[in-house]
Amino acid sequence: MTSIGTGYDLSASTYSPDGRIFQVEYANKAVENSGTAIGLRVKDGVVLAVEKLIQSKLLIPGANRRIQTIDRHMGFATAGLVADGRQLANRSREEGRSLRSQFHHPPTAKMLADRLGLFVQAYTLYGSVRPFGASAIVGSVDKNGPQIFVVEPSGVALGYHGAAVGKGRQLAKTELEKLKLAELSTREAVIEAARIIYLVHDDAKEKDFELEMTWIGNETGGQHEPVPKDLFDEAERKAKEALESFE
Amino acid sequence: MDHFPTNWGRPRNDAFDAYNTYPFHVRPDNGPRDAFADNVQRTQQPIVTGTSVLALKYKDGIMMAADCLASYGSLARFKDIQRLHEVGKFTVIGASGDMSDYQYLQTTLDELLISEEITAADGHSLGPVEIHEYLSRLMYGRRSRLNPLWNSILVGGVKDGKSFLAYVDLLGTTYSSSTLATGYGAYIAQPLLRKAVEGREMDIDENEARKIMTDCLRVLFYRDARSLNKYQIATVTDSGVAISPSMELGTQWGFAEGIRGYGAQTQ
Numbered sequence: 001m002t003s004i005g006t007g008y009d010l011s012a013s014t015y016s017p018d019g020r021i022f023q024v025e026y027a028n029k030a031v032e033n034s035g036t037a038i039g040l041r042v043k044d045g046v047v048l049a050v051e052k053l054i055q056s057k058l059l060i061p062g063a064n065r066r067i068q069t070i071d072r073h074m075g076f077a078t079a080g081l082v083a084d085g086r087q088l089a090n091r092s093r094e095e096g097r098s099l100r101s102q103f104h105h106p107p108t109a110k111m112l113a114d115r116l117g118l119f120v121q122a123y124t125l126y127g128s129v130r131p132f133g134a135s136a137i138v139g140s141v142d143k144n145g146p147q148i149f150v151v152e153p154s155g156v157a158l159g160y161h162g163a164a165v166g167k168g169r170q171l172a173k174t175e176l177e178k179l180k181l182a183e184l185s186t187r188e189a190v191i192e193a194a195r196i197i198y199l200v201h202d203d204a205k206e207k208d209f210e211l212e213m214t215w216i217g218n219e220t221g222g223q224h225e226p227v228p229k230d231l232f233d234e235a236e237r238k239a240k241e242a243l244e245s246f247e
Numbered sequence: 248m249d250h251f252p253t254n255w256g257r258p259r260n261d262a263f264d265a266y267n268t269y270p271f272h273v274r275p276d277n278g279p280r281d282a283f284a285d286n287v288q289r290t291q292q293p294i295v296t297g298t299s300v301l302a303l304k305y306k307d308g309i310m311m312a313a314d315c316l317a318s319y320g321s322l323a324r325f326k327d328i329q330r331l332h333e334v335g336k337f338t339v340i341g342a343s344g345d346m347s348d349y350q351y352l353q354t355t356l357d358e359l360l361i362s363e364e365i366t367a368a369d370g371h372s373l374g375p376v377e378i379h380e381y382l383s384r385l386m387y388g389r390r391s392r393l394n395p396l397w398n399s400i401l402v403g404g405v406k407d408g409k410s411f412l413a414y415v416d417l418l419g420t421t422y423s424s425s426t427l428a429t430g431y432g433a434y435i436a437q438p439l440l441r442k443a444v445e446g447r448e449m450d451i452d453e454n455e456a457r458k459i460m461t462d463c464l465r466v467l468f469y470r471d472a473r474s475l476n477k478y479q480i481a482t483v484t485d486s487g488v489a490i491s492p493s494m495e496l497g498t499q500w501g502f503a504e505g506i507r508g509y510g511a512q513t514q
Contacts, residue, residue: 013355065368068366071361071365101354
């Protein structure tokens with residue numbers, strides 16, 4: 001992108017002459033500056049993982065969660081401005097509740113991501129508001145099976161087999177493409193997710209990070225839950241080993 | 248744009264109302280109106296009803312029982328209805344009274360669990376005490392708006408090693424005891440339960456508790472014309488909630504032949 005918006009970037013309600021909306025592109029920049037978040041849709045479940053950069057050593061471990069729960073069966077990982085991510089999560093919970101009460105059925109990730117996309121897109125239309133500086137990965141196991149959707153600051157909501165947003169997304173995507181996602185079990189996917197997050201983390205440039213991982217699958221009874229400690233530790237150990245052999 | 252000048256309000260006059268304290272002109276409310284508002288009737292009576300629910304405390308926790316019938320007036324309309332419902336990991340509720348109101352309560356409690364337990368993810372969970380308190384405020388709130396949820400509900404559960412058993416009804420009345428019964432069971436089964444349980448809650452094991460329950464259900468089936476010989480029993484113990492599949496009561500009608508004074512006998 002050119003370094004100047006030349007007057008067309010003052011508001012999200014103005015196009016540039018070549019048809020771009022700079023404010024939305026800047027919002028994407030905010031996402032690209034944050035720790036990576038990935039989502040894996042596999043044979044029988046979904047895994048979400050986040051590289052949470054530690055802002056201060058004084059923070060309690062586990063503070064400022066970036067993976068949140070929307071409904072029993074639905075997780076939500078964000079990259080970008082943390083506060084914007086929380087706002088999107090709260091909005092998703094509201095939408096989830098409304099879908100649940102209208103249809104008397106657990107909301108599907110598709111319905112929810114569509115609704116969230118409409119909400120996010122509305123913030124690209126007016127000069128009085130700023131687009132969301134966060135992308136969200138919605139993961140769920142619902143009547144359509146395991147599902148992953150990504151909602152971007154522009155408001156697009158698309159389904160994926162594997163998704164990556166944030167700083168390390170390019171490398172993470174190439175790693176995801178190497179996997180046979182449709183054949184992986186959720187348990188194997190947890191190991192892979194941890195490996196990818198450790199791989200994309202840039203030790204030289206970055207502060208310390210905390211790995212955050214949740215999953216939804218048969219082993220959780222279809223519920224969105226943090227990965228249990230023993231599996232988490234195993235995944236983290238294997239990730240570190242893989243990192244050493246990689247280098 | 249409002250085209251009626253009378254709705255525009257009184258222009259401010261600095262001479263005698265410098266701070267604009269004079270009340271604003273009241274503008275007519277042209278908002279949407281419910282054409283039927285005057286003709287709405289709130290619940291006057293339950294329609295599809297469940298009869299008694301029984302509950303008792305025993306050594307391991309609490310036990311609750313209800314039959315599987317939902318009546319439509321005196322008609323035994325639905326014979327495979329579950330009236331015991333698990334709420335979270337520690338609680339069971341059982342409802343008598345209007346079954347549609349009960350289903351509404353189930354959805355409401357499910358939403359409560361999602362917002363307070365699942366999405367909050369703060370490590371706190373709702374136990375029977377909280378569920379009962381929530382229900383009692385909900386029921387009292389509804390009766391205060393003259394639109395009650397027409398139920399008597401038993402709430403029982405075990406959390407942190409403490410068992411809890413309490414009642415709440417359509418008026419928001421609550422009480423707690425080691426044996427409880429709603430509806431007709433409050434007259435027929437409650438005395439039997441008290442006799443069997445009170446004072447020896449810690450001596451009763453699961454088998455004995457089950458026997459007490461089935462005995463009471465049997466007496467209710469004999470006496471209560473809105474009851475059924477198909478029932479379920481729920482237990483809540485330290486290991487969690489378990490609701491049984493529906494079971495049939497063994498009954499004995501041989502004595503009926505000897506009864507005189509009803510029906511078409513000639514002597």
